[in-house]
Amino acid sequence: MPHIDAERRELMLTLAVYGAPKVGKTTILHCIQDRVTPERRGNINPFGTDAGVARLLDWLPLELGRISGWQTRVHLYAIPDQRHADATRRVILGDADGILFAADAQAGRLADNLTALRSLRDNLDDRDGHARDVPMVLLYTKHDLPAELLLTRSALNQELNARAAPDFVCSALRGEGVLEALHSVIAIVMRQFAPTRRNGA
Numbered sequence: 001m002p003h004i005d006a007e008r009r010e011l012m013l014t015l016a017v018y019g020a021p022k023v024g025k026t027t028i029l030h031c032i033q034d035r036v037t038p039e040r041r042g043n044i045n046p047f048g049t050d051a052g053v054a055r056l057l058d059w060l061p062l063e064l065g066r067i068s069g070w071q072t073r074v075h076l077y078a079i080p081d082q083r084h085a086d087a088t089r090r091v092i093l094g095d096a097d098g099i100l101f102a103a104d105a106q107a108g109r110l111a112d113n114l115t116a117l118r119s120l121r122d123n124l125d126d127r128d129g130h131a132r133d134v135p136m137v138l139l140y141t142k143h144d145l146p147a148e149l150l151l152t153r154s155a156l157n158q159e160l161n162a163r164a165a166p167d168f169v170c171s172a173l174r175g176e177g178v179l180e181a182l183h184s185v186i187a188i189v190m191r192q193f194a195p196t197r198r199n200g201a
């Protein structure tokens with residue numbers, strides 16, 4: 001559920017970029033930072049490195065302006081799927097309104113993608129073992145690499161996208177497909193939020 005300030009008509013969405021190590025999560029945030037006008041975004045803030053420990057997360061704040069009369073902000077986080085970030089991951093995912101699942105399109109990384117997807121589901125489970133239903137889109141990244149290294153989009157969907165969520169073929173290095181995926185997940189979250197908006201605030 002987005003954070004709402006009804007009096008000021010402000011909305012704050014939490015989105016998480018999730019995926020296996022080295023899949024390109026940080027590059028995705030840089031890609032978005034580079035393509036959004038500076039008035040509409042902050043800077044990427046890395047947490048963890050300054051303290052001399054492994055990176056815990058990257059955070060990019062975005063200002064979407066007014067959507068249906070609501071001043072809308074996004075906090076976009078990239079969280080590593082690594083043990084040292086367990087607690088951080090649980091907190092961010094517990095708060096997430098939407099997820100961008102980044103999968104490396106290279107055939108050789110399929111097992112890592114599947115492991116990350118399983119750990120995402122585990123992290124979304126509440127204490128009763130029910131998976132929280134968070135809107136998700138999939139980004140099949142690194143599509144700039146030679147085709148013989150890559151799985152096809154339909155093979156990736158078959159392996160990773162049982163629920164037929166929106167999927168995007170991307171290259172974060174070239175800036176292809178990433179903003180489309182971001183817009184898509186924001187649109188889904190805003191649609192889900194619309195009935196609450198009408199009834200309440």
Ligand SMILES: Nc1nc2c(ncn2[C@@H]2O[C@H](COP(=O)(O)OP(=O)(O)O)[C@@H](O)[C@H]2O)c(=O)[nH]1
Pocket residue numbers: 019020021022023024025026027028078141142143144145170171172173174
């Ligand atoms: N060819 C290619 N390489 C990428 C792409 N996105 C990320 N990389 C590379 O993959 C490596 C890991 O990227 P990074 O963003 O640090 O991954 P993270 O661990 O998921 O945050 C780096 O060497 C990136 O340059 C992409 O779209 N295409």
Ligand SMILES: [Mg+2]
Pocket residue numbers: 025026027078080
């Ligand atoms: Mg990273």
